Amino acid sequence: MNTNPEFPAEEPANLKFLRRLVTTLTATMIVGLVVMITLLVIRLNSATPDLALPEYIELPDGTRTTAFTQAPTWYAVVTADDRILIFNRDSGQLTQEISVNSRP
Structure with missing residues (x-):
């Protein structure tokens, strides 16, 4: 175990994978929400003369x-x-x- 504060310990591989997975899922949800809001605004603004x-x-x-x-x-x-x-x-x-x- 590394006790020197100048060199932080490397995080485990499964923690790196989990961090990347959560970041990717968050970005996907944000993009999906923006797309849904955009489609809703387009649909509500379409005129029916x-x-x-x-x-x-x-x-x-x-x-x-x-x-x-x-x-x-x-x-x-x-x-x-x-x-x-x-x-x-x-x-x-x-x-x-x-x-x-x-x-x-």
């Missing part, structure tokens, strides 16, 4: 809305009287009406 909200929606008289959803070719309005009204995105015309019986 096809899904712009319609300027107005003509609903049947006395209809009260509770929800709205849309897709590239249609949009739907859920009404308070348990109906789903599906409209064509291009023409704005009501194309389908679905009655939802939510009460037993």
